[in-house]
Ligand SMILES: Nc1ncnc2c1ncn2[C@@H]1O[C@H](COP(=O)(O)OP(=O)(O)O)[C@@H](O)[C@H]1O
């Protein structure tokens with residue numbers, strides 16, 4: 001469905017993406033991981049027209065697209081690493097979503113405000129937050145508004161840049177559930193950027209590792225731990241085992257804890 005071929009991007013003479021090729025099937029969720037500064041956001045931005053690749057072609061449903069231009073502006077939506085920075089502080093939550101519906105002419109004009117509000121409601125935002133400006137919302141709520149705005153465009157591909165990294169643990173868990181829910185209901189194709197493999201275990205079908213400007217591993221999530229070959233990928237796989245061991249020891253610990261009564 002989405003096909004990236006030979007993407008290269010250089011900043012000040014240094015290549016941050018070198019001949020990057022990647023295909024994503026319709027409805028597939030791909031996790032893109034790599035060290036900080038590896039070029040993950042650069043790749044995500046090249047796909048959405050926020051950066052322009054030096055070379056390479058991007059096709060969506062077999063048609064070559066120019067990211068950020070024409071139909072591609074609607075078809076590929078990008079969720080910024082820090083959603084608070086991508087939302088206008090002058091707009092309320094509902095007007096943020098409404099702006100996208102108006103911009104792309106989605107749904108009958110008279111119904112759009114209702115549509116914006118119902119989209120926010122499906123993302124568990126409280127009614128009283130709809131008319132608040134986004135600077136008065138929490139980080140987790142801002143992210144839900146940004147997600148609602150991105151999905152209001154009815155995109156074919158959703159690109160999420162480190163959607164968990166600016167959130168506390170509780171907000172991370174609810175975002176994972178929300179993304180699972182979105183995928184269950186809409187089967188949206190997603191590329192999720194992360195510097196951490198563990199949270200992707202519950203979300204991604206496939207893991208792609210970016211290192212030294214190249215894709216060094218591309219494996220189904222289910223066999224990543226056993227089949228990853230590249231040293232960096234192995235290090236990521238190791239964190240998965242440590243994470244599982246910690247979770248197991250935590251639950252064993254809980255089982256041996258004396259009952260404290262109450263809830
Ligand atoms: N617009 C830009 N101009 C110059 N350098 C940039 C620009 N955007 C990113 N870079 C550099 O490219 C490298 C990769 O950045 P980035 O893609 O943000 O990494 P990641 O998301 O993997 O942490 C970084 O060293 C960053 O400083």
Ligand SMILES: [Mg+2]
Nearest residue numbers: 040041042081
């Ligand atoms: Mg980044």
